[in-house]
Every structure is written in structure tokens, then in C-alpha cells.
Amino acid sequence: NMSRARWVVGNWKMNGSIAANEALLAAVRELPRIGANVGVCAPYVYLPQAVQALDKSAVVVGAQDLSAHAASGAFTGEVSGAMLAEVGVRQVIVGHSERRQYHGETDEIVAAKALAALGAGLVPIVCVGETLVERDADQAFEVVNRQLGAVMAALGERINEVLVAYEPVWAIGTGRTASPEQAQEVHASIRAKLGSAGAVVPVLYGGSVKASNASSIFAMSDVDGGLIGGASLVAGDFAAIVAAL
Numbered sequence: 628n629m630s631r632a633r634w635v636v637g638n639w640k641m642n643g644s645i646a647a648n649e650a651l652l653a654a655v656r657e658l659p660r661i662g663a664n665v666g667v668c669a670p671y672v673y674l675p676q677a678v679q680a681l682d683k684s685a686v687v688v689g690a691q692d693l694s695a696h697a698a699s700g701a702f703t704g705e706v707s708g709a710m711l712a713e714v715g716v717r718q719v720i721v722g723h724s725e726r727r728q729y730h731g732e733t734d735e736i737v738a739a740k741a742l743a744a745l746g747a748g749l750v751p752i753v754c755v756g757e758t759l760v761e762r763d764a765d766q767a768f769e770v771v772n773r774q775l776g777a778v779m780a781a782l783g784e785r786i787n788e789v790l791v792a793y794e795p796v797w798a799i800g801t802g803r804t805a806s807p808e809q810a811q812e813v814h815a816s817i818r819a820k821l822g823s824a825g826a827v828v829p830v831l832y833g834g835s836v837k838a839s840n841a842s843s844i845f846a847m848s849d850v851d852g853g854l855i856g857g858a859s860l861v862a863g864d865f866a867a868i869v870a871a872l
């Protein structure tokens with residue numbers, strides 16, 4: 628759907644080194660982009676490197692997380708949205724399933740982080756998605772609605788400023804991708820849940836997107852792009868996925 632912005636965003640997770648990033652960022656900088664906006668979410672310490680390497684390019688730099696606390700203070704190890712914005716970051720992933728799973732992030736924490744991101748002038752990329760157990764129990768729609776509902780309650784009308792990423796947990800890093808039809812039906816339910824904001828909020832799919840399956844997923848009417856983990860670390864693969872959008 629061309630009335631919504633289309634995005635391919637890389638999530639590097641905890642990967643990279645100054646030398647490896649230099650080569651990857653140089654390749655990302657040169658990507659020919661047709662319909663896609665492109666973002667790269669790097670580990671905190673490499674964000675200034677990414678901002679510098681992508682300076683005056685159209686590629687947006689994102690972070691993978693931020694503190695739920697807006698004001699500076701005694702929060703050892705945390706990084707605020709204001710700090711990210713100051714170094715040139717423009718978007719930030721919130722509620723990635725790895726944060727929910729390994730760091731105990733609840734729907735309420737994720738909602739607070741989305742609000743903190745907006746408060747700092749960053750675009751939150753709100754991740755939602757069910758586990759395999761939840762899918763097998765026919766709870767996928769219910770879980771995604773609950774996760775999104777918490778963010779909607781916190782953001783109110785500002786929900787129209789976010790990106791949403793539907794990332795079924797069973798498809799992340801597993802090589803197992805949702806079928807285009809499985810993605811489409813959840814994306815359609817997300818769009819319905821978003822109400823009037825659904826007309827403008829891009830809903831990205833994430834979970835083992837590769838060059839070989841990207842175009843069939845991106846062809847679905849409610850899929851507005853992708854959040855790409857593993858394949859975003861290989862310049863040629865990431866380029867092929869951007870070209871598929």
C-alpha cells in the first residue's frame with residue numbers, strides 16, 4: 628500500500644566491530660533505494676560511528692532499546708532517549724522479543740519506552756509477536772492485540788507516529804518464516820486494532836526475512852516492509868531485501 632511509508636530496518640542485535648561496521652555501513656550508504664526508507668539499528672557504542680558513516684545519506688540510524696526514564700539520574704547502565712537523539716539517532720526499537728524474554732520487559736515497560744522515545748523526538752519501532760506456545764494455543768491475535776493495546780493506551784493519539792513490527796517469536800533467528808498469508812492475517816488485525824492510525828502507521832514484518840522470501844512477504848497488502856535481523860549483517864543480503872520492497 629503506497630499511502631503508507633515503506634521501511635526496511637536492520638537490527639544488528641549484539642553484533643559488529645568497528646572494522647566490520649565500517650564495511651557494512653559503506654555498503655548500506657550506497658544502496659539504491661526505490662520505494663524503501665532504510666534504517667540501521669546498531670549497538671549503543673557504535674551509534675556515533677553509524678551516524679558519521681551515514682551522514683548526508685538517506686539512511687536513518689536507530690538504537691535497539693532505550694531507558695523508560697526520560698530524565699537523567701541514577702539508572703546505571705541505561706541510556707535515555709535524549710542521549711540517543713543528541714548523537715544523531717532518529718528511531719529506536721522497543722519491546723523486541725529478546726528484551727521481553729531476557730530482560731523481563733512487560734507490556735507496561737514497553738509502553739513507557741515508546742512514550743519516552745516520542746518524548747525525545749525519536750520514532751519508536753514497536754515490536755509485537757506471539758511465541759510458538761501461544762500460536763499453537765490459537766492466542767496469536769489476542770497476544771498481539773494485548774501488546775499493541777498497552778502501547779496505544781500510553782500514547783493516545785500519538786500512536787500514529789510509531790512504526791509497528793510484527794515479529795512472531797517462533798520465526799526470529801530460527802530460519803522459520805511466517806508464510807505470507809500468516810503474516811498478512813496478523814498484519815490486518817494489527818491495522819484494525821490501530822483504528823484510524825492504521826491508515827498511516829507502517830506495519831513491518833520480522834522473522835527470518837531473507838533475500839529469497841522477502842518479495843513474497845512484502846507483496847501482502849498490509850505488510851509495509853521488514854525488520855531484518857541476521858540478514859542485515861550481510862551487505863548483499865540486506866541490499867537484496869531493500870530491493871525487494
Ligand code: PEP
Pocket residue numbers: 638794798799800801802833834835836854855856857858
Ligand atoms: C529480529 O530480531 O528483529 C529479526 C527479525 O531477526 P531475524 O531476521 O534474524 O529472524
